[in-house]
Amino acid sequence: MDTLAGRFQRLSPHILAYGPPDNLSRPAILLFHGCGGIAENLLIYVQAAVQAGVRAYIIDSFAPRGWSRKQASNWVCKGLKLRGYERSGDVLAAVYGLSQRPEVDASRLMLAGWSHGAWAIMDLMTQKLDKPGDARLADPAPQWLDGVKGLFLVYPYINFMARSVTRPWAHKPKTMAILTLKNHLATYKHSLELVRKLRKQGVSAETVTLNVTHAFDEAGIDKTRIMAYDADALESTLDALRDFMKVILA
Structure with a gap:
């Protein structure tokens, strides 16, 4: 079982970093990809963050495990490997490691996840992180989440096996969820x-509802037939991100 430092050491060579070309301590957003791996859509959100003066980090959960995107898509998208609870350790380790960098303001962090990435973030929120084994880590610690002020969840996977369905959140950052009417x-x-249940738990959760499919922000996704790209919905999501960053990372 990895320690926090050990997991971050594995992740670190595969973290993509973006931001203003300076060494100033700035707020940061950590982005966690879906089960298909890092796609070009994430770079669009990164650009919006950087334009707002926010550092952005894309955390690759597949390359550190030696998986290609094709392998991961076959395994992870089918629920055979790296379920949300298992990947939640990547989320905590990324926060742990990046918050210690001098160019990152550890008191102003946001976590953003797409589908499986949102699942991992939400599963992390259900764990107290006060005993070995939580988040599949030997030394989890809840204080590393103190600086996480907001969660931005895009078409989150919150179905079978997602812990938020049956377990309350132990950590409750402000949350924005982008929900779609045609999510298969x-x-x-x-x-x-589930959003309503979170609100009853004391989570400040807002939603944006879009009449689109899962993965609507990925150009070329139309070939799957059950999902379709929608440029207008992508722009609406970017607007929601910009507005949320202004509130959360001010």
Whole structure:
């Protein structure tokens, strides 16, 4: 079982860093890809963050494990490997490692996840992180999440095996969820019910509802037939991100 430092050491060579070309301590957003791996859509969100003066880091969960995108897509998208709870250790380790860098303001962090990445973030929120084994780490510690002020979740996977369905959140940053009406992986009704449950737990959760499919922000996704790219919905999501950053990372 990895320690926090050990997991971050594995992740670190594969973390993509973006931001203003200076060494100033700035707020940061950590981005966690979906089950298909890092796609070009994430770079669009990164650009919006950098333009706002925010550092952005894309955390690759597949390359450190020696998986190609094709392998990961076959295994992870089918739920055979690296379920949300297992990947939640990547999220905590990334926060642990990046928050110690001098160019990162550890008191102003945001976590953003797409589909499986959102699942991993949400599963992390359900764990107290006060005992060995939480988040599949030997030495988890809740204080590393103190600087996480917000979660930005895009078409989050919150269906079968997602811990948020049955477990309350132990950590409650402000949350923005981008929900879609045509999501074949998690129905809109089910997703909205979970958001309402989180609100009852004391989570400040907002939603943006879009009449689009899962992965609507990935150009070329149309070939799957059950998912379709939508440029207008992508722009609406970018607007939501910009507005959320202004509030969370001010």
